Amino acid sequence: MTRSSRRGLLAALAVALPVLVGVGYSVLASVGLTGPGAAGGGSARLVAVLGEPVVWAGLAWSLWVAAASTALAAAGAVAVAALFRRGAGIDRMARLFAVLPLPIPHLAAAVAGLLLLGQSGLLARLLASLGLLADPGGMPALVYDRAGLGLILTLAWKEFAFLALVAFSVVATRGERLEEVARTLGAKPAAVFRRVTWPLLWRGILPAVVAAFVFVASTYEATAVLAPSDPLALPLLTLERYTDADLSRRGDAFALALLGMTVSLLAVAAHEWARSHWDRFEP
């Protein structure tokens, strides 16, 4: 092994070490070997936590919110990237507005979502001023609701900016040449989009879509502001257990943290598999 390889692997270890230590601690704590409520080892805690319906309900709810908001954001990003791809003023303005929410923290987006979609939020006030609503109770629940509509819309708005940025870049760097070839071969605009632009965009933004999904599934800030208490989303359930007054329940948080990490790793592995599968068909 060369000196630069050794240095590189040491650097890899350095950057991953804090997380690996954390994961190691979570593994030990989830089997009761260390941490709050440690009971001398064994899989009893892990089995008990994974046997709780509230855990799976929370996980399913988090995955539903992540899938719905990422799908909405991805569909919007693809549509906008296909529509505003030229160098005209209107295209540049559209691209600017699309990516503007990118640096806005999720918590700020969640506060705006609450003020807009809440029972007495701006939307309800506008409906009331149009005579469509008499009191806040008449407003359909869009925040703290079991379907998570308010959270989905807020996260979709936030992730749209990120996915649109990636989609614009894919269209700008890879789309033009291949579309030109398709056109010279006689393809109509609809066929060019269906056979060239769409597959390019979809494959190009897939890594970002997976990253957005993983992020949203584990996001805490917006979920804490807009999600219901039943079912309790996995990140909220993890932190609730970690701060439980009953010390014996605090160890449950480590089993839940491992569950969250497993979901993230599975999503990344699925993406890597899909990418290696599709790379064989790249021109």
Place this chain on the structure above:
Amino acid sequence: MTEGSRSRPAVLAALALSALAPLALLLLASVGRDWFFPAPWPPAMTLESWGDAFRGGGRMAAALGTSLVLAVGTGLAGAAVGWPIGRALADLSGWARHLGASAAFLPVAAPPVALATGLHLSALTAGVAGTTGGVFLSHLVPATGYAALYFLGVFTLFDRRVEDEARTLGAGPRTVLWRVTMPMMRRQLGEAFLLGFLVSWAQVATTLVIGGGRVRTLPLEVFAYLQAGQDRYAATGALLLVIPALLMLGAVRFAVARAEATPL
């Protein structure tokens, strides 16, 4: 005129509304007084919450200061630590490179709550739990991951012959770093600083767990105001979270535009 081009102005208007309306709503909520349902517009305005945000000794002003110190420190340290790690990772090839990139990806992909609970023992052992230093270190973990990944990409494309030439002219390693590499990397260092700044600026879970409620940053104050039903203060805090992030992005875009002619 195709259907797509006919719909473009309408979609542009929708994009503009979608980007600006939430910010306008936050601004309105931050200055609106006695704004009760069903009034669509605040009946009176006040700058009380904004005054509190900048008045010394106030809760929000203190939290804003802590957040700024943490974010600037994390941005600087993240760039300084991520640089050598990213450069060393860029030297790898084959399986070792995949392994190195995956290692740098770990702190980025780890769920924040899982990362925070996992790091808590280390913070307790090191005696930094519940301190600003401990929170800074916990912010540095994901920030270093982002910066390392960023510099991995940068140094993969970096033409090292420039450094070789300087060395053949007699420059030592330190001179090459300060007189050749660093001046060429000003833009990249600025962007890495921005990444670290934004990562720290928006952190909640690690601050909550590692800080144990004793380190009060702006996001934690926004949560507290929301829970207390003080929407005006929550909206002010939310806007204070937005403004530096937008300013930073604008500054970096400006710097990028200026440095665009400089080849890597």
